[in-house]
Amino acid sequence: MPIGKSAKKSLRQSRTHHLRNVSFRQKLRQAIRVFGAKPSLKTFEPVQSLLDKAVKENIFHPHKTARLKSRFAKKLSPSAAKEPVASKPSPKTKTVKKTVASKKAKKMS
Helix, strand or coil: CCCCCHCCCHHHHHHHHHHHHHHHHHHHHHHHHHHCCCCCHHCCCCCCCHHHHHHHHHCCHHHHHHHHHHHHHHHHHHHHHCCCCCCCCCCCCCCCCCCCCHHHHHHHH
16 A cells, blocks of 8 residues: 555546546447447447547557558448548638838848
């Protein structure tokens, strides 16, 4: 058993993190089971999202997540892989008008 204050706090934190990680892994396994039963783009998206979150929360190594996502993507049927995916709109870029004053400032510098 821990003796010092910081050791006690570390034990509390590690227990909390352990419980959070275990529940997250269970959620991920359930999503993988659903995908395994019926591989489709609709069942692949939650698995992919959970794997990305696992990397963000340092539960899985990034290479492991990339490997798993690649293997799951291969299991998709060719027709399912060709379905259009709703992508996020690309951010709009600002266009800057060049004025005569800005051209003169560039020439002077």
